[in-house]
Amino acid sequence: MDKFNTLTGVAAPMDMINIDTDKIIPKLHLRTIKRTGLGKVLFEEMRFETDGSEKPDFILNKEPYRNSKIIVAGDNFGCGSSREHAPWALLDFGIRCVISTSFADIFYNNCFKNGILPIRVTKDQLDALMADASDTENPELTVDLVNMEIKRPNGVTVPFELDAFRRECLLDGLDDIGLTMQKGDKIDGFEAQQNQAQPWLNSAPPA
Amino acid sequence: MSKPRTLLDKIWDSHTVDTQEDGTCLLYIDRHIIHEVTSPQPFEGLTLAGRKLRRPDLTLAVIDHNIATDRSEAIPEDSQLQIDTLRRNCEAFGVTLFEVDDPRNGIVHIIGPEQGFTLPGVTLVCGDSHTATHGAFGALAFGIGTSEVEHVMASQTLLQAPVKSMRITVDGELPFGCTAKDLILALIGKIGTAAGTGHVIEYTGPAITSLSMEGRMTVSNMTIEAGARAGLIAPDEKTFEYLKGRPFAPKGADWDAAVAHWQTLPSDNGATYDKEATLNVSDIVPQVTWGTSPEDVIPITGVVPDPKDVPNPEKAAAVKRACEYMGLKPGTKMTDVEIDTIFVGACTNGRIEDIREVARVAKGRKVKEGMRTLIVPGSGLVKQQAEQEGLAQILIDAGFDWREPGCSMCLAMNVDQLQPGERCAATSNRNFEGRQGRGGRTHLVSPAMAAAAAITGKLTDVRDMLNG
Numbered sequence: 001m002d003k004f005n006t007l008t009g010v011a012a013p014m015d016m017i018n019i020d021t022d023k024i025i026p027k028l029h030l031r032t033i034k035r036t037g038l039g040k041v042l043f044e045e046m047r048f049e050t051d052g053s054e055k056p057d058f059i060l061n062k063e064p065y066r067n068s069k070i071i072v073a074g075d076n077f078g079c080g081s082s083r084e085h086a087p088w089a090l091l092d093f094g095i096r097c098v099i100s101t102s103f104a105d106i107f108y109n110n111c112f113k114n115g116i117l118p119i120r121v122t123k124d125q126l127d128a129l130m131a132d133a134s135d136t137e138n139p140e141l142t143v144d145l146v147n148m149e150i151k152r153p154n155g156v157t158v159p160f161e162l163d164a165f166r167r168e169c170l171l172d173g174l175d176d177i178g179l180t181m182q183k184g185d186k187i188d189g190f191e192a193q194q195n196q197a198q199p200w201l202n203s204a205p206p207a
Numbered sequence: 208m209s210k211p212r213t214l215l216d217k218i219w220d221s222h223t224v225d226t227q228e229d230g231t232c233l234l235y236i237d238r239h240i241i242h243e244v245t246s247p248q249p250f251e252g253l254t255l256a257g258r259k260l261r262r263p264d265l266t267l268a269v270i271d272h273n274i275a276t277d278r279s280e281a282i283p284e285d286s287q288l289q290i291d292t293l294r295r296n297c298e299a300f301g302v303t304l305f306e307v308d309d310p311r312n313g314i315v316h317i318i319g320p321e322q323g324f325t326l327p328g329v330t331l332v333c334g335d336s337h338t339a340t341h342g343a344f345g346a347l348a349f350g351i352g353t354s355e356v357e358h359v360m361a362s363q364t365l366l367q368a369p370v371k372s373m374r375i376t377v378d379g380e381l382p383f384g385c386t387a388k389d390l391i392l393a394l395i396g397k398i399g400t401a402a403g404t405g406h407v408i409e410y411t412g413p414a415i416t417s418l419s420m421e422g423r424m425t426v427s428n429m430t431i432e433a434g435a436r437a438g439l440i441a442p443d444e445k446t447f448e449y450l451k452g453r454p455f456a457p458k459g460a461d462w463d464a465a466v467a468h469w470q471t472l473p474s475d476n477g478a479t480y481d482k483e484a485t486l487n488v489s490d491i492v493p494q495v496t497w498g499t500s501p502e503d504v505i506p507i508t509g510v511v512p513d514p515k516d517v518p519n520p521e522k523a524a525a526v527k528r529a530c531e532y533m534g535l536k537p538g539t540k541m542t543d544v545e546i547d548t549i550f551v552g553a554c555t556n557g558r559i560e561d562i563r564e565v566a567r568v569a570k571g572r573k574v575k576e577g578m579r580t581l582i583v584p585g586s587g588l589v590k591q592q593a594e595q596e597g598l599a600q601i602l603i604d605a606g607f608d609w610r611e612p613g614c615s616m617c618l619a620m621n622v623d624q625l626q627p628g629e630r631c632a633a634t635s636n637r638n639f640e641g642r643q644g645r646g647g648r649t650h651l652v653s654p655a656m657a658a659a660a661a662i663t664g665k666l667t668d669v670r671d672m673l674n675g
Contacts, residue, residue: 016528017521018400018500022639027620031273031285033247033292035353045641050627074521076401079434080639081618082245082336082350102404105436106336106350113354163368164229177256180362183225183233187261187364190224190235200457200465201237201329202264 001115003173008142009069013133020080025089039092070097072133078107087114211475218347237329239266243293245334249357250296260300261363268304276610313586313612316340316554323453327442327469337554339430343423345442371481373406377414379489384670387422388653391429392494396504403435420449421560428555432501441473496651498529507668513537548579548631549661553617556634557585561654566598568658574606575664583615619644632660
């Protein structure tokens with residue numbers, strides 16, 4: 001996983017609530033056994049006509065937003081299914097950060113596994129950042145994970161919060177499976193104790 | 208006296224392997240169910256890292272999302288590749304897999320409980336958001352992403368930030384013509400799709416305890432549509448009765464010990480929650496969604512809302528967009544909305560009780576000409592039971608299309624899909640844009656309401672058909 005330190009880039013405004021995972025990546029693209037190559041179908045139904053041509057009004061089809069690295073979106077971003085294809089598609093397109101007032105829990109978790117930073121801000125902060133992103137002359141934001149702040153084009157900073165462990169994993173690009181495997185002894189110990197207390201949990205499955 | 212604990216506290220505490228300084232917990236996972244869509248990448252990850260699947264004996268695999276519910280229909284090549292990849296991986300890693308033609312196969316969240324793989328007090332995960340279903344048994348069950356699937360495969364644990372608790376008390380008695388589906392739709396309509404974000408919901412109250420296990424699963428299933436990853440219902444005699452004798456359930460002395468433990472699980476008197484909500488269902492009528500979010504719920508007696516009446520500008524914009532997508536004018540009576548397709552099934556409503564509800568409405572009636580009707584049992588065993596009870600014949604006689612088990616048109620990644628502009632009364636759980644097929648329009652309803660719509664060709668108040 002790529003480390004996340006400071007990110008400066010174009011922020012695309014998506015002033016819409018409840019952007020669900022079906023909108024982020026339609027289900028037909030879940031028929032893959034890979035994690036890569038999904039950026040071209042990110043937001044497919046909003047972004048493309050059925051014949052594959054671009055919908056000119058969609059934000060990521062307009063300059064300067066074709067090269068967005070950040071999305072500023074309405075409340076409850078990523079609601080719906082658990083598909084990690086949603087963050088995979090965002091990442092593959094080049095999005096490393098999503099800013100909203102709230103995120104659905106599973107999507108929020110999935111972001112961190114892929115080096116994407118989801119940032120929760122207040123409604124007032126979101127409104128200001130949405131306005132910044134909507135300024136086609138200068139829609140760039142800088143997201144600084146070290147100091148946990150977003151720098152707006154006018155120089156004002158917006159602080160944000162994040163769990164210490166998630167922040168550390170992003171900053172160092174850590175693989176959390178590797179970290180957990182180092183706790184193998186504790187897991188062994190837990191299993192032994194649970195096996196004594198609740199042996200039925202290990203009931204052999206039927207043949 | 209120690210502090211009173213909730214059902215959530217009890218399960219969480221007893222599964223904590225390790226706690227980090229910032230409160231992040233390493234939780235042990237007792238049950239892992241996998242399917243063909245979200246398992247290829249984690250199996251590949253394990254292989255590349257040279258890791259083993261830690262507990263194949265606690266892992267169960269099904270094939271559900273991609274299969275055609277008319278088995279004679281061809282499966283697209285990429286779907287077939289996903290299915291074959293699961294077969295190869297289960298073989299290589301020693302995981303029990305229910306094959307497509309095995310009567311025990313079906314939708315992942317139907318077969319877990321049906322097989323007794325789902326038990327009270329366990330932690331259960333699956334790479335699918337509707338894993339919340341299993342919470343009906345008092346299991347802490349939630350959907351996870353693919354990276355987390357790999358984490359569980361490798362370590363049988365998950366890293367979890369602490370969650371908050373939310374209690375939803377449902378009072379009253381479900382009125383005539385209303386079911387568990389109407390209850391959960393009414394609830395989401397009231398509290399919204401983000402009410403449970405960051406929380407685990409515990410459902411309590413007489414309207415919950417009086418539900419059958421099937422009804423409780425319908426409620427818990429849609430917890431994710433209320434924003435919470437997991438729902439919980441305290442286990443009781445109904446829960447034990449349902450599980451006893453199921454293939455994976457404990458047997459003999461183990462069963463007695465298990466029940467004794469399960470009886471200690473319900474929340475203690477005086478336990479406190481981070482958030483509370485209530486609903487009284489005594490006055491509800493059959494519910495239906497008009498828009499493209501599961502919170503866009505109104506009574507069947509209602510009309511499509513007008514964005515002009517919505518004070519919050521963001522919400523008003525969402526209502527306007529939803530009306531446009533759904534092709535509905537504000538003020539339209541819901542009972543005037545014509546439909547061309549009905550879908551009964553999914554992990555929300557694909558159980559035997561749901562098929563019985565459809566048959567009750569269908570008996571002695573005929574499906575309106577030209578209607579497409581998919582009745583999809585949630586498992587091979589549900590299908591067998593419906594056939595033995597004579598329900599399947601009632602449906603076939605009425606002109607319904609009685610199909611093979613699978614996820615079908617709930618998510619339409621298989622061949623069962625809506626075409627652009629088609630309008631469906633569906634018993635599934637999501638009415639998002641494009642959910643049942645690009646351009647397709649979905650109205651979420653109960654099984655009985657879907658059956659009524661199939662007969663009249665319009666969204667219909669099923670109470671009018673159940674009278675007399």
